[in-house]
Amino acid sequence: MPPSEFSFGRIGAMILRYWYLLRGSWPRILELAYWPTMQMILWGFITLHFLSQSAWVAQAAGVLISAVLLWDVLFRGQLGLSLSFLEEAWSRNLGQLFVSPLRPSEWVVAMMTMSLIRTLIGIIPAALLALPLFGYSVFGIGLPLVAFFINLIVCGWWIALIVVSLILRLGLGAESMAWLIVFLLAPISCIYYPLEVLPAPVQWLALSLPPAHVFEGMRAVLFEETFLVRHFFAAVGLNGLFMTISGLIFMWAFNDARRRGALLQQGE
Numbered sequence: 001m002p003p004s005e006f007s008f009g010r011i012g013a014m015i016l017r018y019w020y021l022l023r024g025s026w027p028r029i030l031e032l033a034y035w036p037t038m039q040m041i042l043w044g045f046i047t048l049h050f051l052s053q054s055a056w057v058a059q060a061a062g063v064l065i066s067a068v069l070l071w072d073v074l075f076r077g078q079l080g081l082s083l084s085f086l087e088e089a090w091s092r093n094l095g096q097l098f099v100s101p102l103r104p105s106e107w108v109v110a111m112m113t114m115s116l117i118r119t120l121i122g123i124i125p126a127a128l129l130a131l132p133l134f135g136y137s138v139f140g141i142g143l144p145l146v147a148f149f150i151n152l153i154v155c156g157w158w159i160a161l162i163v164v165s166l167i168l169r170l171g172l173g174a175e176s177m178a179w180l181i182v183f184l185l186a187p188i189s190c191i192y193y194p195l196e197v198l199p200a201p202v203q204w205l206a207l208s209l210p211p212a213h214v215f216e217g218m219r220a221v222l223f224e225e226t227f228l229v230r231h232f233f234a235a236v237g238l239n240g241l242f243m244t245i246s247g248l249i250f251m252w253a254f255n256d257a258r259r260r261g262a263l264l265q266q267g268e
Contacts, residue, residue, distance in 0.1 A: 010102050014110030018084050019117070029121060036072045036126035040065060062136035063222050064192060069127055069138050070148055070218060071191050074211060075182050076122050077156025078163070080115030082178035085164045089172060094263040104254050108247075112157050119153060141218070144227045148214050151235040154243060155210045156182070161246040165253035168262065190215045210235040210242075 022029065088094050097107065131137045139145065163181055166174045188202060189211035195203055206212040213235040220228045257263050 006103065007101070007106060010100075011106045011110045011113070014102065014107060015113050018087075018110065018114040021087065022114070022118070033122050033125045036069065036076070036122045037129060040069060040126040040130055062130070062134070062138070062140075063219065065130050065134065065136055066138050066141065066218060066222065067191050067215065069123060069130075070152055070214065071186075071189070071211075072123060072126070073119055073149055074152040074156045074159075074189075076119040077115050077153035078160045078182050079156075079178060080118035081111045081157055081160035082163050083118075084111040084114050085160075085167070086172075086175055086178065089167065089175075098258065098263060104251065108161070108250070111160075115157065115160070116153060119156075141221055144217065144221050147227075147232055148218055151210055151214050151232075151239055154239045155214075155235075158239065158243045158246040159185075161243075161250045165246070165249045168250075168253040168257040171262070185209060185211060188212065194219060207234070208238070210238045213238070 088097065098104075127138050141148070159182055160178075163174075163177050166177055188198065188206040188209065190198070190206060191211070195206060195212060195216055198206055213231040217228050217231040217235075220226050220231070
């Protein structure tokens with residue numbers, strides 16, 4: 001019988017479980033920081049080159065560094081939640097989890113929390129290194145950075161819930177979606193270029209997703225020192241809509257997998 005009350009104690013136990021797994025593996029911790037740092041260094045040198053060649057970039061030093069770090073928030077947020085699920089599936093532990101009083105919603109909250117921890121471990125070292133290496137601090141964006149971060153990590157979470165739902169429905173043969181699906185959004189997310197670069201029909205598609213609003217808002221802060229409230233609320237509203245939809249899809253896929261006995265069959 002499923003428990004009748006939402007329990008933060010069970011959420012805390014799951015967070016501790018994932019934290020101990022992460023803490024016990026130095027390669028995993030180093031991997032979290034490696035890719036954001038490498039991307040920051042790569043795009044930092046590209047920015048230094050553009051500063052002497054392009055007036056557009058010279059208007060806002062660090063625009064590419066900010067873009068790549070914020071994009072990594074979305075990517076790491078999505079991958080962090082997806083990996084927490086995949087680690088349970090690979091170890092064939094899903095069945096054992098849900099003979100306990102753990103509720104699916106509590107499990108999701110625990111995975112989101114670990115996703116946040118993984119993302120911070122990965123992003124903060126890269127952001128701090130940008131200052132001595134390139135003389136630019138992404139923290140100079142100020143409070144808008146918090147809004148951008150929250151919107152992007154929430155976007156990563158609802159994408160991850162869709163990935164988890166696909167794996168619950170189709171099996172581990174679909175696990176590659178955890179690495180691929182977010183990059184399908186990259187061309188229309190306007191990470192490194194303004195929305196106007198896209199063809200008009202594609203602009204409407206881009207504006208129907210939160211990342212384009214975040215990166216448009218980021219460029220407005222860097223170029224015009226203006227926080228565009230309309231883009232902020234558009235991103236918040238779209239994230240709320242897609243989080244609700246993805247949550248419903250996840251619950252359907254989870255209940256379907258439990259009914260079919262697929263929770264016991266997931267594994268390498």
